[in-house]
Amino acid sequence: MSTPDSVSPLSADDIAAITGNLDEVADRARAAAEASGRSGDDVRVLLATKTQPAEKIRVALGHGFTLIGENKVQEITGKAEALADLDPETHLIGPLQRNKVNHTLRHAQCIQSVDNLPLAEKINNRLDVLDETVDYFIQVNTSREDSKFGVAPEDAEELITATRALGRMRLRGLMTIGLPGSSPEEIRPSYSDLRELSETLRGSGVMPAEAAELSMGMSGDFELAIAEGATIVRVGSSIFGARDYS
Ligand SMILES: *Cc1c(COP(=O)(O)O)cnc(C)c1O
Secondary structure, three states, X not given: OOOHHHOOOOOHHHHHHHHHHHHHHHHHXXXXXXXXXXXXXXXXXXXEOOOOOHHHHHHHHHOOOOEEEEOOHHHHHHHHHHHHHHOOEEEEOOOOOHHHHHHHHHHOOEEEEEOOHHHHHHHHHHHHHHOOOEEEEEEEOOOOOOOOOOEOHHHHHHHHHHHHHHOOEEEEEEEOOOOOOOOHHXXXXXXXXXXXXXXXXXXXXXXXXXXXXXXXXXXXXXHHHHHOOOOEEEEOHHHHOOOOOO
């Protein structure tokens, strides 16, 4: 079975490592959901695929995973064609510059990193031209640190009210990124804060009831994030191995 088309640059060992990791992450996510009184189906594993080649992502999509997240628009565009036959659901999980909105909307079904109104307006204007809609999350900085990314929790209500009024974007929930290098005890409050913010904003009608998704948790802490209510965990290195930024 070795026509040129079927030759993968990945070895059988590489492929077995990825599928083994996928099974392990899926098992751990399910167990964490059930331990917190939810169904395993309530939590989706998003494959955080930055720097990973399309061949590796293809293995994961072939193994039954459907949701991928890229940080850079260029990487989404670069891999979209190679993965088109597998039709993944693609989310942008990294910061979006306004001049990259058009490219993003071509390939991403969801933008998880909306954190300012000018960006939302730019997205909405483009959607008007295309006569399309897009899903989005509001990224909130709940890590209590200075960060360029994510709206401050106290400003989330105003931003959400303004973006919802734009009309073409469908709010799915809130997203946060835990502070890199923190211990689980340090990260946990930023996840519980996001859940509480979501409950408050849905309770008061600022967010619609169906915008109940919480995107939080990565390789080092996804079980903790699930315990705090995550519905999407974004897992990269524990599936694909360490990233090569060279
Ligand atoms: C890279 C990345 C992840 C995944 O990180 P890992 O530690 O490799 O699992 C999750 N979310 C965002 C926004 C990322 O950039």
